[in-house]
Amino acid sequence: MKLVMVGSESNPFIKTGGLADVVYALSRQMAKTGEEVSVFIPLYSGVKGKLKEHEKVAECEVHMGWRREIANIYHEKFTGIDFYFLENQHYFERGTIYGYDDDGERFAFYQQAVIEALRVLNYKPDIIHVHDWQTAMIPCLIKEKKDEFFKGTKFVLTIHNPAFQGIIYRESLGDLYSLPLELYDNGALRFGEVVSTLKGGIMYADKITTVSPTHRNELLTKEGGMGLDTVLALREYDFCGFLNGIGYEEFNPETDPHIAKNYNASSFVSGKKRNKEELCNRLNLKNKNAPLFSLVSRITWQKGMSLVFAAVHELVKHGANVVLLGSGEYQSEREMDRLHMLYPDQVAVYVGYNDPLARIIYAGSDFFMMPSLFEPCGLGQMIAQRYGALPIVRRVGGLKDSVINYDGNNLETSNGFGFDEFSEWEMTRTCLYALEQYNKPEVFKRLVKNAIKTDNSWEKSGEQYHGLYRELLSR
Numbered sequence: 001m002k003l004v005m006v007g008s009e010s011n012p013f014i015k016t017g018g019l020a021d022v023v024y025a026l027s028r029q030m031a032k033t034g035e036e037v038s039v040f041i042p043l044y045s046g047v048k049g050k051l052k053e054h055e056k057v058a059e060c061e062v063h064m065g066w067r068r069e070i071a072n073i074y075h076e077k078f079t080g081i082d083f084y085f086l087e088n089q090h091y092f093e094r095g096t097i098y099g100y101d102d103d104g105e106r107f108a109f110y111q112q113a114v115i116e117a118l119r120v121l122n123y124k125p126d127i128i129h130v131h132d133w134q135t136a137m138i139p140c141l142i143k144e145k146k147d148e149f150f151k152g153t154k155f156v157l158t159i160h161n162p163a164f165q166g167i168i169y170r171e172s173l174g175d176l177y178s179l180p181l182e183l184y185d186n187g188a189l190r191f192g193e194v195v196s197t198l199k200g201g202i203m204y205a206d207k208i209t210t211v212s213p214t215h216r217n218e219l220l221t222k223e224g225g226m227g228l229d230t231v232l233a234l235r236e237y238d239f240c241g242f243l244n245g246i247g248y249e250e251f252n253p254e255t256d257p258h259i260a261k262n263y264n265a266s267s268f269v270s271g272k273k274r275n276k277e278e279l280c281n282r283l284n285l286k287n288k289n290a291p292l293f294s295l296v297s298r299i300t301w302q303k304g305m306s307l308v309f310a311a312v313h314e315l316v317k318h319g320a321n322v323v324l325l326g327s328g329e330y331q332s333e334r335e336m337d338r339l340h341m342l343y344p345d346q347v348a349v350y351v352g353y354n355d356p357l358a359r360i361i362y363a364g365s366d367f368f369m370m371p372s373l374f375e376p377c378g379l380g381q382m383i384a385q386r387y388g389a390l391p392i393v394r395r396v397g398g399l400k401d402s403v404i405n406y407d408g409n410n411l412e413t414s415n416g417f418g419f420d421e422f423s424e425w426e427m428t429r430t431c432l433y434a435l436e437q438y439n440k441p442e443v444f445k446r447l448v449k450n451a452i453k454t455d456n457s458w459e460k461s462g463e464q465y466h467g468l469y470r471e472l473l474s475r
């Protein structure tokens with residue numbers, strides 16, 4: 001089958017979050033099973049320098065209201081996938097990839113450019129798989145414009161982050177998408193008093209998925225639906241939750257070149273000890289034998305930072321070390337700095353993103369904190385498990401589906417710690433319980449082994465997506 005993935009980011013070219021990991025890893029998995037896979041992303045500044053082929057292969061023109069904009073198309077084959085990059089300097093050559101007043105216009109352009117590019121390349125996909133609000137209007141555009149070129153093409157939308165809904169004004173439907181305002185007035189794209197492009201995807205895609213079974217069910221409730229519950233209820237039978245995996249070649253403590261000593265499920269005791277020493281040396285943590293709690297994350301309200309901050313004080317009192325890495329919201333970054341100033345020998349902070357350091361953190365820590373307010377899937381807890389750091393999570397979304405809480409009775413099967421209520425007290429209590437287990441070497445070792453052996457590969461979820469595509473094509 002001819003599968004086209006359309007994203008606003010993808011590894012290994014550009015990444016701000018888990019979306020980039022998933023677009024790439026899922027494509028790779030499908031290519032491995034023998035499918036013909038293409039990935040489309042914008043050519044942001046910085047991406048061009050990473051390309052080996054510098055010649056553009058074609059160009060296309062997009063008409064948006066009074067605007068005429070060109071997209072230059074670049075191509076590169078990478079790990080069996082055809083990557084297409086759409087270049088438009090005005091929209092994409094900027095300091096960051098999101099966060100501009102005209103994001104609605106930028107991605108309206110991008111989506112129409114993808115459609116035009118496929119036409120110019122004369123490439124008719126069997127499946128177009130779109131991801132999040134930035135690409136969610138593609139099914140609507142093609143279906144509403146009754147585009148003959150795409151006759152027979154089926155559409156899948158995956159929701160990675162429902163908190164971002166792609167809000168634009170009613171009038172923008174005509175101005176940016178050349179769609180009739182009737183689609184607002186009849187409710188198809190209307191979301192309160194505005195338009196949501198994410199809702200557009202939900203209404204027009206043939207199948208909708210999100211990134212864990214639990215998050216699927218949460219999205220169908222009023223409390224967890226972020227306003228989308230009633231829309232999703234209309235599509236309940238076409239809506240499924242498949243748990244993400246992580247790239248098993250990419251995240252492998254046995255081969256990872258960034259860590260101090262490689263290890264696996266049988267050699268982890270000495271391997272992790274060595275990595276912990278290295279981490280403590282690099283970050284000036286005094287006691288290299290202390291239990292170590294870490295966090296690697298985008299620093300946002302979604303990730304439950306206030307709960308982490310509360311727990312840090314107690315952990316430090318109990319002699320543990322803490323390492324926090326990530327960037328994001330100003331207030332939380334300052335709080336990270338403050339904790340380091342308060343406890344310079346026990347709390348290390350890195351504000352920013354640094355992949356090699358992140359890997360030593362996974363390899364060198366005993367526990368990995370992730371008490372999210374909501375978490376569609378979460379990849380950090382899975383990487384942590386593979387590197388033998390026990391996740392401490394709030395049991396929501398994909399965290400609930402991937403972490404089995406150790407309750408004192410299930411040593412054979414558990415691979416982390418979990419709690420339910422979003423409270424500082426619950427987080428602190430769970431961290432201290434985890435610390436108690438650290439002091440029982442046989443229990444702790446077994447839990448770490450279970451974590452390392454947990455299957456978080458893409459095999460299973462890849463098969464679920466594959467099944468979904470096949471089902472659509474057999475209709």
Ligand code: GLC
Nearest residue numbers: 018019160211375376377378
């Ligand atoms: C978003 C979600 C995260 C998920 C990722 C990949 O970043 O917040 O939970 O793991 O997308 O699907």
